Amino acid sequence: MRELIAALSAESLKIHRTLAVRLAVAAPLLLVGLLTSAGITSPNAIFRSTDLSAAFARPILTLWTLILLPMIAAIITTLLADLDHREHHWDQLFALPVRRSSIFAAKGLIAVTVIWLASFVLFAAAIAAMAGFKWTSHRLAASAVPVGWMFRLLIRADVASLLLIAILFWCSLRWRNFVVPLGVGVAGIISAIIMVQSRSVAASLWPWTAPAFAANLARSTTPLIIPAAVGIIVAVAACSHLARREWR
Amino acid sequence: MPWALETENLTRSFGAVKAVDGVCLRVPARCICGFLGPNGSGKTTTLRLILGLLRPDQGHVTVAGVRVSRFARQRSIYQSIGALVESPSLYPHLTGRENLEVARRLLGVNAKRIAEVLAEVGLADDSFKPVRQYSLGMRQRLALALALLASPTLLVLDEPANGLDPAGVLELRDLLRHLVSERGATVILSSHMLYEVEQVADHVAILAHGRLLFQGGLGELRSRAGHALQVRVNRPEPALASLLASGWRSERMDGGLLRVHLANAEEAALVNAHLIAQGFAVSRLVEERPALEALFLESLAGATA
Numbered sequence: 313m314r315e316l317i318a319a320l321s322a323e324s325l326k327i328h329r330t331l332a333v334r335l336a337v338a339a340p341l342l343l344v345g346l347l348t349s350a351g352i353t354s355p356n357a358i359f360r361s362t363d364l365s366a367a368f369a370r371p372i373l374t375l376w377t378l379i380l381l382p383m384i385a386a387i388i389t390t391l392l393a394d395l396d397h398r399e400h401h402w403d404q405l406f407a408l409p410v411r412r413s414s415i416f417a418a419k420g421l422i423a424v425t426v427i428w429l430a431s432f433v434l435f436a437a438a439i440a441a442m443a444g445f446k447w448t449s450h451r452l453a454a455s456a457v458p459v460g461w462m463f464r465l466l467i468r469a470d471v472a473s474l475l476l477i478a479i480l481f482w483c484s485l486r487w488r489n490f491v492v493p494l495g496v497g498v499a500g501i502i503s504a505i506i507m508v509q510s511r512s513v514a515a516s517l518w519p520w521t522a523p524a525f526a527a528n529l530a531r532s533t534t535p536l537i538i539p540a541a542v543g544i545i546v547a548v549a550a551c552s553h554l555a556r557r558e559w560r
Numbered sequence: 561m562p563w564a565l566e567t568e569n570l571t572r573s574f575g576a577v578k579a580v581d582g583v584c585l586r587v588p589a590r591c592i593c594g595f596l597g598p599n600g601s602g603k604t605t606t607l608r609l610i611l612g613l614l615r616p617d618q619g620h621v622t623v624a625g626v627r628v629s630r631f632a633r634q635r636s637i638y639q640s641i642g643a644l645v646e647s648p649s650l651y652p653h654l655t656g657r658e659n660l661e662v663a664r665r666l667l668g669v670n671a672k673r674i675a676e677v678l679a680e681v682g683l684a685d686d687s688f689k690p691v692r693q694y695s696l697g698m699r700q701r702l703a704l705a706l707a708l709l710a711s712p713t714l715l716v717l718d719e720p721a722n723g724l725d726p727a728g729v730l731e732l733r734d735l736l737r738h739l740v741s742e743r744g745a746t747v748i749l750s751s752h753m754l755y756e757v758e759q760v761a762d763h764v765a766i767l768a769h770g771r772l773l774f775q776g777g778l779g780e781l782r783s784r785a786g787h788a789l790q791v792r793v794n795r796p797e798p799a800l801a802s803l804l805a806s807g808w809r810s811e812r813m814d815g816g817l818l819r820v821h822l823a824n825a826e827e828a829a830l831v832n833a834h835l836i837a838q839g840f841a842v843s844r845l846v847e848e849r850p851a852l853e854a855l856f857l858e859s860l861a862g863a864t865a
Contacts, residue, residue, distance in 0.1 A: 322665040329653050399649040404706070407611045407645065408666045409638035558614060 315410050319418035327422060332391040336426050339384045340376070340434030347372060348441045355449065362451050364442045365458035372438050373462070376431075377469045377524040378504060385427050385477050386497020392423050393484035393493070402559040412555035416485070420547050423481050424474070431470050435463060465527040472526035472536050474543030476500060476519040482550035486557075519543075562625070564589040564714055564746035569619035570609055579605040581770035582619070587748060587763065589624075590740055594761030594778075595750040596856055602770040603750050604646060607716055610748075611643050623714060639667065642712030644720055648703030652692035656683055656702050659691060660709060667710045677705040682731060696723030704732070708739075715739065715747045721756055733760050758852040766859045773859045781855050787822040789831060792844035799840045806834060819848065 327333055351358040351368065361367040396402060396419075405415055442457045479500075484493035504520035516525035516535035525535035565587040572580040580602045587593045597603045608614045610621050612628060621628040623637050650659050660674045678684045681701040691699065700723045707715060715736075721729050737760060739745040751757050757764070758778070765775040774781060793799040796816050803810040808831065809821040820831050828847060835842050 318665055318668055322662045325658060325662050325665065326651060326654070328658070395651065399647075399652075401649045401651075403608070403611075403613055403643075403645045404649045404663075405666075406613050407638065407641070407643040408663065409635040410666050560614075 315414040316417055319410060319414045320421060323415075323418045323422045326395055327392065327426065330391065330395065332388045332426055333429075335384060335387060335391070336430040337433050339380060340430050341437050343372065343375060343380055344434065344437035344441050348444075351441075351445060355451075362455055364446065364452055364455040365461055367452075368442055368445065369438060369458055369462050372434070373465055373469070373527050374524065376434055376466075377473075377527045378508060378521070379501060381427070381431070381469065381473055381523055382476055382497060382501050382504065382520050384430055385473065386480050386494055386500075388426050388430075389423050389477065389480040389484040390490045390493045390497075392419065392426070393481075394490060397488045406559065413551050416551040416554045419485070420478070420481050420551060424477055427473070427477055428470050431466050435466050438462060468536050469523040469527040472522040472539045475522060475539040475546060476543075478543045478546035478550060479519055481547065482553070485550070485554050562589045563587060563622070564591075564624060565610065565748065566622040567606075567610065567619060568622070570606065570616050570621065571618040572605055572609055572614060572616050578770050580609060580616075583767070583770070583772050585765055585772060585775060587746060587765075589746050590744050591763045592736055592740055592747045592749055592761045593763040593765060594757035594852075595748050595765050595767070596754065596757065596852075597767035598860065601767045603767055604718060605770075606767065607643075607645060607718055607748070607750060611641065611645065611716060612638065613645070639710055640713045641716060642707035642710060642714070643716045644703050644707045645716070645718045647722070648699045648706075650691045650694075650699060650702060650706075653690060655688050655690055656694070656698075656705075657687040659702060660687075660705060663706050663709055669710050673709055673711070677708045680708060680735060681705045682728075697725055697728050700724055701728070704735075711743070713743075713745050715745055716750075717747065718750045719752065720749065721751060721753055729756060736760050754853045754856055764852070766856060768860055778852070781852075781859075782849060784855075787825050787827070788848040789820045789822055789828050790844065790846045790848055791818045791820055791831065791835070791842060792816060793818065793835060794841040794843070799835060799838070802838050802840075803831070803834070817844070 347358070347368065358367060396405065406412060439457060439459055439462065445452050446455060446457055480493050480497055483496050487493065500520035504518065504524070507515040507518050507521050508524055513534060515521050516529070517538055519539060522535050522539035529535060563586050565585065567583055567585040570580055570583040571578070583606055595603055605614065609616050623641065626637055628637055651662065654662070656678070657674060660677065664671065664674060675684070678687050681704050683698065683701050683705060686694070686698060691702065694702065700720065704720055707717065721732055724732060733756070736747050736749070740747060749757060749761060762778060763776070764778055764781055766773045790813065796812065796818055800810055800812060800818055803818070803820055811819050813819050822828060822831070825847065828845065832842055832845055
């Protein structure tokens with residue numbers, strides 16, 4: 313445990329001033345910013361409903377969970393892995409008296425934290441935008457800002473995203489070429505857009521659709537528990553495999 | 561003899577190629593061991609096996625009397641080893657100090673060590689700059705600082721002088737000598753710069769085609785090559801004839817010098833006495849020390865033959 317804490321501390325320092333962290337802040341701000349500007353310039357098109365959760369929060373959640381979250385998960389895991397792939401840091405890291413499994417576990421936890429940071433930024437920005445609309449628009453003045461509702465759904469989406477993060481984490485560290493994890497990420501998003509049309513149980517368990525289903529089917533635990541549990545198993549298997557393989 | 565590092569029948573293949581073939585390396589404690597070999601001889605693979613970065617097909621590594629397990633990362637062993645393998649791998653977006661801090665957190669050493677090693681490698685003034693702004697020499701110094709961070713008793717350095725300017729090379733030489741004499745460290749120094757190795761190493765191991773051709777003291781390697789004497793006399797031609805007639809294999813050199821091959825170093829006195837007895841005026845008598853480069857090439861030629 314002490315080794316894992318030391319590795320976490322080292323990994324958290326490594327991500328300072330990285331593109332991955334900047335992206336985790338910028339991507340959700342961009343999404344909320346675009347929808348906010350659309351709401352300001354064309355309020356009738358965006359706010360057909362007077363309910364903020366239906367008019368503003370739901371489109372954000374759908375876009376986030378189906379496209380942007382899987383997309384930034386692919387980019388962030390690739391960028392974080394590239395920190396050590398770029399100058400082949402593995403020799404330096406593995407020559408230290410720390411178990412490789414601790415190093416990879418710390419990398420996985422940091423990747424999840426950065427991706428979830430993006431979700432938190434999205435939440436904060438969306439709440440701020442909705443509060444702004446409520447304050448400035450008479451039509452939306454009666455609607456409550458859905459703080460709890462949005463927070464709960466984003467947490468569900470984040471937990472359900474563990475499987476896709478674990479897969480991308482494994483790919484990004486296993487293959488030095490960034491095309492592999494990004495290719496898997498893009499293929500996953502395309503498959504999700506196709507699969508989300510069918511509201512079957514199988515579709516809700518697909519790694520790239522699970523976050524969207526978890527955020528939409530607020531009372532169903534299937535798209536939440538199973539991807540999260542499988543995600544943890546995949547992450548443990550990834551750490552074990554990466555720790556055992558030879559890095560030449 | 562207490563070995564700082566011992567490998568027993570260390571063997572590693574990549575497919576059909578045997579990169580390291582039954583290497584039994586013995587590095588005495590508190591010395592600088594020059595680890596030499598041409599490109600592709602298996603030097604880096606051997607170093608990677610020693611550091612546990614690769615698993616051997618056969619054999620094992622013993623560090624300071626403790627056998628390295630193939631399965632566990634023994635903290636007690638690897639905490640005492642500092643390494644710089646191939647090119648320095650640093651995080652360019654972090655400052656020099658932050659790069660050291662990353663390693664420090666993993667090693668669990670005192671934060672004071674960062675300032676100490678930065679001063680040792682001469683990077684204290686540049687430690688707050690991002691590494692992307694560093695020159696090759698500065699990067700090399702920082703990589704060396706990383707290797708020194710845990711105050712290792714065994715230092716494994718692969719081409720540490722790469723990119724260093726002449727002053728930096730001199731400083732590196734002094735630093736390595738200081739580590740051995742003052743801190744009792746052992747240094748394994750793999751380098752293509754044979755002159756540099758010759759300046760600091762007291763022990764040499766030569767590897768070719770994955771096999772260890774020689775290991776031992778530099779003096780032992782020199783004595784294998786035989787002894788020779790450079791002699792300046794007032795009449796070189798008759799002196800040469802006299803030496804040849806007395807059974808000493810001798811030859812003429814440039815500048816009126818003679819080279820006399822000896823069976824052992826003590827024979828130099830006999831040559832001197834012989835020439836004086838024959839009436840020659842001897843103005844110079846110097847033992848020839850073959851350069852490490854010549855010895856190295858001779859060892860390789862012997863292996864190829």
